[in-house]
Amino acid sequence: MVGRALNTLKVVIIGAGPAGVRAAQTLVAAGVRPTVIDEGRRAGGQIYRRQPDNFTRSPETLYGTEASRAQGIHDTFDGLVDQIDYLPETLVWNISDGRVFAVSEKRETTIEYDALIICSGATDRLMPVKGWDMAGVYSLGGSQVALKSQAVSIGQRVIFMGTGPLLYLVASQYLKAGAGVVAVLDTSSFIKRVVAAPKLMSAPDALINGLKFTLALKAAGVPVLTGIRPLEITGDADSGVSGLIFETGAGERHEIKGDAVAMGYHLRPETQLADLTRCEFAFDEKSHLWYPKVDEDGRATTANVYLAGDGARILGARAAEVSGKLTALACLKDAGVSVSDNEIMALRQDMAGWKRFAAGLREAFPWPAEQAAKLPDETVVCRCEAITAGELRRTVNAMGAKEANRAKAFSRVGMGRCQGRYCALAGAEIIAAAAGIPVSEAGRLRGQAPVKPLPICIEDDEAAAAISTVRELTK
Amino acid sequence: MAPRFYRLAETGRKVVNLTLDGQPVAALEGDTLMVALLSAHGHLRRSEFGDGPRAGFCLMGACQDCWVWTEDGERLRSCSTAVSDGLNIRTNPPEVSWSDVL
Numbered sequence: 001m002v003g004r005a006l007n008t009l010k011v012v013i014i015g016a017g018p019a020g021v022r023a024a025q026t027l028v029a030a031g032v033r034p035t036v037i038d039e040g041r042r043a044g045g046q047i048y049r050r051q052p053d054n055f056t057r058s059p060e061t062l063y064g065t066e067a068s069r070a071q072g073i074h075d076t077f078d079g080l081v082d083q084i085d086y087l088p089e090t091l092v093w094n095i096s097d098g099r100v101f102a103v104s105e106k107r108e109t110t111i112e113y114d115a116l117i118i119c120s121g122a123t124d125r126l127m128p129v130k131g132w133d134m135a136g137v138y139s140l141g142g143s144q145v146a147l148k149s150q151a152v153s154i155g156q157r158v159i160f161m162g163t164g165p166l167l168y169l170v171a172s173q174y175l176k177a178g179a180g181v182v183a184v185l186d187t188s189s190f191i192k193r194v195v196a197a198p199k200l201m202s203a204p205d206a207l208i209n210g211l212k213f214t215l216a217l218k219a220a221g222v223p224v225l226t227g228i229r230p231l232e233i234t235g236d237a238d239s240g241v242s243g244l245i246f247e248t249g250a251g252e253r254h255e256i257k258g259d260a261v262a263m264g265y266h267l268r269p270e271t272q273l274a275d276l277t278r279c280e281f282a283f284d285e286k287s288h289l290w291y292p293k294v295d296e297d298g299r300a301t302t303a304n305v306y307l308a309g310d311g312a313r314i315l316g317a318r319a320a321e322v323s324g325k326l327t328a329l330a331c332l333k334d335a336g337v338s339v340s341d342n343e344i345m346a347l348r349q350d351m352a353g354w355k356r357f358a359a360g361l362r363e364a365f366p367w368p369a370e371q372a373a374k375l376p377d378e379t380v381v382c383r384c385e386a387i388t389a390g391e392l393r394r395t396v397n398a399m400g401a402k403e404a405n406r407a408k409a410f411s412r413v414g415m416g417r418c419q420g421r422y423c424a425l426a427g428a429e430i431i432a433a434a435a436g437i438p439v440s441e442a443g444r445l446r447g448q449a450p451v452k453p454l455p456i457c458i459e460d461d462e463a464a465a466a467i468s469t470v471r472e473l474t475k
Numbered sequence: 476m477a478p479r480f481y482r483l484a485e486t487g488r489k490v491v492n493l494t495l496d497g498q499p500v501a502a503l504e505g506d507t508l509m510v511a512l513l514s515a516h517g518h519l520r521r522s523e524f525g526d527g528p529r530a531g532f533c534l535m536g537a538c539q540d541c542w543v544w545t546e547d548g549e550r551l552r553s554c555s556t557a558v559s560d561g562l563n564i565r566t567n568p569p570e571v572s573w574s575d576v577l
Contacts (some may be wrong), residue, residue: 039536041555046535052505055485123537135530136479142534145554150510151485177483237527240479240517257571260479270537355485383532383540386524417539424531453539455550 001114001304002336006031009335012100012111013037014092014273017045018069021077022057022324023117028083030332030339035111037092037102043077045121046141047317049149050074062148064173065209070319085361094449095276098304106455115304115331118273119324120311124166124264126403126422127371128389132263133231134382136241136386139422140264144170153179157259159244161185161230163365164266165210171222171262172213181222182258185246187265187368189227199360202353203318229371232260234271261278264366268425269311275447277302283440286359286449287314288367290426298327298349306331319354320349356381369439372429381430382423384416388428396434404428417453479530481512494563502558508539509534509553512564519543519553520566544568 001009005032009032013020014036016467027034036043042050048070060068087104094101100111124139131137131248138146138154140162146152157180160171171184191202194385217224225250227474234255243257274292275281279300281290291313298306326347329339338358375381377390392411400405404414404427414420415428420427424445432439488503495512500574502511507532512519519541531541534554541553545562548569 039555041557051485054505110540123535133522133529134528135528137532139533140533141536145534146510147483148482150507152482152510154480154527156481179481179483221536239477240528240530259477360488380526383538386522386526416513418537421537452536 001334004114004335006335006337007033010112010114011035011117011331012113012115012183013119014100015121015309015311016043016077016086017047017119017121017309018073018465019121019311019320019324019327020045020117020119021073021080022321023119023328024078024080024310026325026328027332028080030337032332033084034117035087037087037090037100037111039089039091041089043088044070044074045317045320048073048134049145051149055151057151065205066317069117069321072319076474079093081155090453091454092273093443093451093454095273095300096449098194101449103454105121106474108321111302115335116277117298117304117306117308117324117327117331118277118311119307119309119320120270120273120364121269121320122269122314123421125266125425126263126447127162127266127368127426128375128379128381129230129233129263129422130376131241132242132261133383133386134237135235135236136235136259137261137263139197140166140170142263142269143260144173145171147177147179151177153177153260154262155241155258156180157182157258157260158260159183159185159256159258160262161187161246162264163188163368164264165206165361166266167262167365168213168217170212172216175217175220175222181217181220181270183223183225183256184217185228185230185244186224186364186365187228187230187371188227189249192366195362196360196364199356202357202360213256213363215351222253229368229374232261255265256448265389266365267310267314268421270312270421271311272419272447272451274300274305274307274311276449276451277305279305279307281444283444285440286424287362288369288429288439289314295438296351297330297344298371299330304334312400313358315351315354315358317359319351322350326351367425369429371463372410372426375430381427382413382416384418384423385412387411392427392430393434396431402431402435402437402442404445407431407442408445414445419451477517478514479517480510482514485522491558491560493561494559496565504558506558507554508543508551508556508558508564509564511558512543512553518566 004139070356136319227466279302306327308323395411408414429441
């Protein structure tokens with residue numbers, strides 16, 4: 001890559017959320033014309049997802065305290081469109097031998113790269129609960145998408161359950177938009193928040209916003225409970241959710257009624273694409289997540305591959321902007337461009353602050369790993385194929401599969417159409433608990449191409465040309 | 476069955492007409508197919524593995540739980556497909572599924 005003229009340097013950025021947009025901006029400023037591939041119809045990512053053109057709500061209504069940041073990302077990207085090659089509504093389904101394989105509608109394209117910046121973001125992190133496969137249960141992030149990009153509520157009486165900052169944010173957004181919020185039930189105990197407060201002070205405005213959301217919910221009379229354990233989402237197969245049974249921190253059992261449940265336990269990184277580049281991963285004991293290894297500036301262990309945003313580390317949208325810029329500078333530096341060391345130092349310092357804040361969030365809203373061992377055998381773990389915790393445990397106990405990929409091969413947990421996005425982390429905890437080993441020893445599911453289902457009939461450029469030639473000839 | 480989603484704002488948009496399992500559904504321009512269908516109906520499809528109706532989960536193209544089918548047999552991920560006039564949708568795939576044979 002070193003010594004290449006910048007206008008011939010082929011940099012591909014995957015993802016147009018805050019990290020991807022800032023990476024593109026940084027490269028364009030240096031004279032590179034990157035290709036930006038994004039699955040979304042419009043840039044912004046999930047966090048700053050835009051509503052359709054004919055919607056009229058203001059940015060303040062949509063993004064609240066983050067309105068100016070969202071607009072900053074949107075405006076920056078709109079200003080870049082002529083200086084980049086932009087492929088919206090395009091799915092990258094494989095990466096191999098310095099090439100990105102993408103599909104849009106039914107057309108496939110292959111793009112070679114000198115450098116690849118993956119900004120694949122995050123999805124909700126889920127712990128199963130009995131009944132979560134019923135109609136009317138949604139991820140917290142999904143519940144927010146419903147409101148933000150479509151102005152709908154997932155139900156008339158919504159129960160918010162799980163842990164993490166998104167729990168309070170989405171519940172308060174629903175309340176403000178006029179939706180029925182039955183309760184906010186947090187699995188983390190309040191004391192953890194107090195203990196984590198010094199770290200959370202790294203971003204005082206974010207901490208204050210979080211407190212405001214909680215106060216607004218309480219002021220509206222919404223019960224906000226901490227330290228709970230969900231036992232079962234109730235309902236029946238035909239009409240879906242009718243409520244939730246949970247246990248309080250004091251061990252009392254309660255049942256509440258509602259027609260929808262929004263649930264999630266903070267976020268997990270989307271790492272399948274990074275995995276396809278064959279980069280190394282490491283287990284993070286504190287979060288129980290497997291992260292691709294990156295250096296301070298976002299370089300993966302595979303040459304010419306860079307990782308930014310929540311797909312590299314769950315640090316939030318503001319950190320994603322910083323890391324997008326930082327990885328783009330690292331990429332430019334590796335291409336032989338002289339970049340300002342002071343700027344890199346300043347960005348690294350910003351990142352250190354966000355890492356401290358993220359550590360605070362992780363401690364305040366921990367992943368409830370201990371729930372996995374207590375899930376009743378009949379609990380569905382794999383939503384795609386309705387495979388239960390009991391089936392997964394049998395795989396471990398009767399067939400001796402103590403490693404996640406082996407257990408997947410026997411039980412199919414992680415083999416369904418979501419490719420383990422919503423079951424793999426809890427699945428590993430269940431395997432580890434059943435086998436009596438640390439979850440790190442259960443390992444992680446390897447990423448496989450295609451990372452998402454593809455349409456059955458894909459036309460590549462050559463096939464499309466051949467078909468049109470035949471059509472011309474047979475006219 | 477009662478609808479699953481409820482509109483909270485942006486209701487002054489142009490109406491777009493669809494068909495769901497032969498029944499007319501009035502959607503709004505700018506709706507995703509998922510929002511259009513669930514604003515009129517309680518679910519999108521049935522699980523092929525026998526655990527009942529499904530109505531999507533992640534709304535961001537990751538879980539693949541919101542699939543529906545056109546009369547021509549084309550599979551659509553309804554959370555990321557925009558509605559268009561005259562779409563004819565079915566909640567069951569046209570081909571045979573596991574639950575039909577097991």
